[in-house]
Amino acid sequence: MSVANLQSFTAWIEDYARVVSEQADYLTDLDRAIGDADHGSNMKRGMTKAAQLATDEEFTSVDAYLKKVGMSLVSNVGGASGPLYGTFFLRMAGAFAGVEEAGVAEIGQGLRAGVEGIVARGKAETGDKTMYDAWAPALEAFDAATASGDLAAALTAAAEAAATGRDATQDLVARKGRASYLGERSRGHIDPGATSSTMLLESAARTLA
Amino acid sequence: MSVANLQSFTAWIEDYARVVSEQADYLTDLDRAIGDADHGSNMKRGMTKAAQLATDEEFTSVDAYLKKVGMSLVSNVGGASGPLYGTFFLRMAGAFAGVEEAGVAEIGQGLRAGVEGIVARGKAETGDKTMYDAWAPALEAFDAATASGDLAAALTAAAEAAATGRDATQDLVARKGRASYLGERSRGHIDPGATSSTMLLESAARTLA
Amino acid sequence: MKKLINDPADVVIEALRGMAAAHPDRLRVDLENKVVYRKDPIRSGKVGLISGGGSGHEPMHGGLVGLGMLDAACAGEVFTSPVPDQMMAATKEVDGGAGVLHIVKNYTGDVMNFEMAAELAAAEAGTEVQSVVVDDDVAVQDSLYTAGRRGVGTTVLLEKIVGAAAEEGRSLADCAALATKVNGNGRSMGMALTSCTVPAAGKPTFELAEDEIEVGIGIHGEPGRKRVPLAPAREVAAMLVEPVLADLDFTGDSGAIVMMNGMGGTPLIELYLMYHEVAQILEKSGVTIARCLVGNYITSLEMAGCSVTVLKADDDLVGLWDAPVNTPGLRWGV
Amino acid sequence: MKKLINDPADVVIEALRGMAAAHPDRLRVDLENKVVYRKDPIRSGKVGLISGGGSGHEPMHGGLVGLGMLDAACAGEVFTSPVPDQMMAATKEVDGGAGVLHIVKNYTGDVMNFEMAAELAAAEAGTEVQSVVVDDDVAVQDSLYTAGRRGVGTTVLLEKIVGAAAEEGRSLADCAALATKVNGNGRSMGMALTSCTVPAAGKPTFELAEDEIEVGIGIHGEPGRKRVPLAPAREVAAMLVEPVLADLDFTGDSGAIVMMNGMGGTPLIELYLMYHEVAQILEKSGVTIARCLVGNYITSLEMAGCSVTVLKADDDLVGLWDAPVNTPGLRWGV
Ligand SMILES: Nc1ncnc2c1ncn2[C@@H]1O[C@H](COP(=O)(O)OP(=O)(O)O)[C@@H](O)[C@H]1O
Numbered sequence A, B: 001m002s003v004a005n006l007q008s009f010t011a012w013i014e015d016y017a018r019v020v021s022e023q024a025d026y027l028t029d030l031d032r033a034i035g036d037a038d039h040g041s042n043m044k045r046g047m048t049k050a051a052q053l054a055t056d057e058e059f060t061s062v063d064a065y066l067k068k069v070g071m072s073l074v075s076n077v078g079g080a081s082g083p084l085y086g087t088f089f090l091r092m093a094g095a096f097a098g099v100e101e102a103g104v105a106e107i108g109q110g111l112r113a114g115v116e117g118i119v120a121r122g123k124a125e126t127g128d129k130t131m132y133d134a135w136a137p138a139l140e141a142f143d144a145a146t147a148s149g150d151l152a153a154a155l156t157a158a159a160e161a162a163a164t165g166r167d168a169t170q171d172l173v174a175r176k177g178r179a180s181y182l183g184e185r186s187r188g189h190i191d192p193g194a195t196s197s198t199m200l201l202e203s204a205a206r207t208l209a
Numbered sequence C, D: 001m002k003k004l005i006n007d008p009a010d011v012v013i014e015a016l017r018g019m020a021a022a023h024p025d026r027l028r029v030d031l032e033n034k035v036v037y038r039k040d041p042i043r044s045g046k047v048g049l050i051s052g053g054g055s056g057h058e059p060m061h062g063g064l065v066g067l068g069m070l071d072a073a074c075a076g077e078v079f080t081s082p083v084p085d086q087m088m089a090a091t092k093e094v095d096g097g098a099g100v101l102h103i104v105k106n107y108t109g110d111v112m113n114f115e116m117a118a119e120l121a122a123a124e125a126g127t128e129v130q131s132v133v134v135d136d137d138v139a140v141q142d143s144l145y146t147a148g149r150r151g152v153g154t155t156v157l158l159e160k161i162v163g164a165a166a167e168e169g170r171s172l173a174d175c176a177a178l179a180t181k182v183n184g185n186g187r188s189m190g191m192a193l194t195s196c197t198v199p200a201a202g203k204p205t206f207e208l209a210e211d212e213i214e215v216g217i218g219i220h221g222e223p224g225r226k227r228v229p230l231a232p233a234r235e236v237a238a239m240l241v242e243p244v245l246a247d248l249d250f251t252g253d254s255g256a257i258v259m260m261n262g263m264g265g266t267p268l269i270e271l272y273l274m275y276h277e278v279a280q281i282l283e284k285s286g287v288t289i290a291r292c293l294v295g296n297y298i299t300s301l302e303m304a305g306c307s308v309t310v311l312k313a314d315d316d317l318v319g320l321w322d323a324p325v326n327t328p329g330l331r332w333g334v
């Protein structure tokens, strides 16, 4: 019955920064196929700055920390993923106001708030071939696993569902973002944002529970 | 003891137009090496128009005809060779005022006047690697052969001397015209204008005597 | 990659330094935020006009800042939307009390970053912000279910026309309505002879064979409608103008403002030649050309190619078009 | 060869048609003689200003015709000097009784064709003609025994400055003297990243490896001083500015007018970046920049590359520079 505290969230951000840095070329290659070949460098640039926050400054609450992470992504990433991931963390921060120990219920609410932010910002629907195609099944899987009360199990289930959703983007025709200009030609490629979102959940499963 | 009349001069222009048309690519290739790859097309364009003059219009005097040839070259060639060859024929026309039957003496005067025009226009000196390096020895050879009184012999001598002068341009460094920008790099190439001038004298030897 | 640059990472900031050095009489460049401003602070009561987007499209947008046009332009990295911080800084700076209009090209990144900036500026400084999203590229299918058309050439004409309206004191609501009208009246289509190379990427964005052109290209080297064999200018002109005319009726009483735009690597001699072809087709189709621009205005780095923009322009629009403008990229009447 | 053209033989005439179509309010194009004129006939008593040369350098010269600049520009074939007939036609047309000044770039062909035109115009129409030959390219060795330096960037500045002088009513002798002074005060140096392709030739004029640049290039792709490895912008700037400064002392009381010129295929973002480097070197060398131009003004078809022109400018020159000008390529004050 583990809970996540400020330290866990810091670990999450730092772990994810490491992952997207390592995978930057891969993410960029995915974006080269159907976008403008910058998703990896965007995420690496943004997350490197975000991961630095906890080193530069003493945080005393989860929501203050996540808010800064969100602001940092908004300010440093640009493109589509900056506002999307930025809004995700800003909204998640909002859900954690006053919460210092987040259990499975709080994390579930935090993720849902964050994803609602992504939808509010990007207006993507299921099947549009965006990061939302990883997030939507992930939320469902998380909720289904909540009954057990086990945060680790819920995050793992969410990450696995995200991976399945990510893989399913391969067969889709993009209807949002830059890839949509390609029309039919966007089919056959995995969406870069769905890939980086899956990585974020995998990282959460490693660090938050 | 042959003499040249209007008909001979017309034949000269027509013959030279044929030669530069046939040799246009060769002249242009020479110009590509040390100039701007247009000497052949310049001469072909100009001489084709000049050769058309006698077909389109009835001429009654040598000087009127050569004046039109000169004007036509000036108006249609452009670049360096247009004014140079144009001036050549305009000056030559001047030398033939009132002359309808040109023997070796008159032809000699005509050529000299034409070449003086080239020098007046282009200010080239011997060794500058220009058409003048064909003309200068040609005039000398012509004059040396004048004593015999044989126009054919004089023109042949002039053409041969021009060819020798043309070949000697190969070792020179250009000091006039576009090739001069190349400095030392202009050495090793025959001058295109010296080549077309030699052709003009060869054509004269075939048609004027 | 052959470019006149130092470190690819410094291209945008160094070009901004060059702009600052070249136009000290007219521009002020905030190098920190990468925002180009008019030299003089905004006139109280004038609507502030801001645009911005990825760099690499010069003179748009920084070169379109000045009297009668933009008040500020936010420069993103090459082909990358700027971030909300830049737009917020600009929004606060050019708020003369009459509100601020954001002119946004329809790319997901641009739209979302400008949106966040507008929200934040309204929350933080209480500045009234309205936005217009330009989406005039007929090469892209428009549909409720997609990201929609890209914003291209009409942006330049819109910045000029709405700039004049703001200069003559029209309100934020009027400027926004005018901007929406201009966007609705403008259509563009582009093509590429060659690719461009993003400095940070170091290699061409796409490959085109020596005998191929890409028709319907975007301004970031995004793919177009089709790849076809190299064709004479008059056929290329038809490939660009026909889809534009098919999309909107430009005949009738209003004339048209036409922009024959170069993509950056195409010389003026070719643009004039193309304009001759384009003007002929338009006239044959019953379109009256009221005004035109021929040159490089919305570019794609060193891409060779061109685009045509046609804007249906009534007397109000033509009058605003003719109003004085004094920017590095567009100047008359001053 | 990838170009927006129809038949290579028609490029110049079709581009002139495009100019005529694009600028009916300001220009009149004699398609027969390939001469671009101001729309309005010359004002009686004004010195007529004519320039011309091979095409492919746009906006120079046709795009520099208009109030405060040229009265006429004769367009030769691409990179080929026009013929005397064109200059004679132009000379007669713009003779407002105060004589005509021919602005000639120092290329053997241009010089000789203009010379013949001047002789013929004087003989036929009795028009008083003076000529100035521009030879500002420091890449070429100057010597009494050669064709001398090529005429490049200073031509643009000279046409502006002498254009203003003619507009304000200075005499032919004064305009000619001023032109000679401007030519004596200006120096240029250029470089190329890529070659250009003459339409009629169909293939690149020269070959440069992917990691080479040509320093000291002419505006027709003529070879330069040296071929060197691709270098960062700041080193390229030094390669251009240093020979210019070595050739003439630009320090002292007078300021300088600086032109950072693109060769046709170089985007504005790179020109601004280069201007930043050039301005820094000039300032460090004690040169005060009074005015500047950044853009494509004297080009070489689609060649990528740039040139720097520095003109020592006293108050008279700067004042004339600032005077109103209204041409397609350069406009202010009107
Ligand atoms: N409207 C949208 N809603 C949700 N996600 C989106 C939307 N548009 C784009 N994305 C996501 O953003 C990713 C691209 O991000 P990135 O490459 O960083 O930005 P850009 O497209 O501006 O270059 C896409 O793979 C997609 O997952």
Ligand SMILES: Nc1ncnc2c1ncn2[C@@H]1O[C@H](COP(=O)(O)OP(=O)(O)O)[C@@H](O)[C@H]1O
Pocket (backbone or CB within 6 Å): B031, B035, B036, B038, B039, B042, B043, B078, B079, B080, B081, B082, B084, B118, B121, B122, B123, B124, B129, B130, B131, B132, B176, B177, B178, B191, B192, B193, B194, D108, D109
């Ligand atoms: N000043 C000069 N005097 C004599 N001949 C010259 C001079 N300048 C150039 N030429 C001749 O002109 C020839 C080049 O002619 P052409 O290629 O038609 O003209 P352009 O150099 O203008 O392209 C040279 O080969 C040379 O013989």
Ligand SMILES: [Mg+2]
Pocket (backbone or CB within 6 Å): A031, A035, A036, A037, A038, A039, A079, A178
């Ligand atoms: Mg991307």
Ligand SMILES: [Mg+2]
Pocket (backbone or CB within 6 Å): B031, B035, B036, B037, B038, B039, B079
């Ligand atoms: Mg030549």
Ligand SMILES: [Mg+2]
Pocket (backbone or CB within 6 Å): A036, A038, A079, A080, C079, C080, C081, C109
């Ligand atoms: Mg991007």
Ligand SMILES: [Mg+2]
Pocket (backbone or CB within 6 Å): B036, B038, B079, B080, D079, D080, D081, D109
């Ligand atoms: Mg030539």
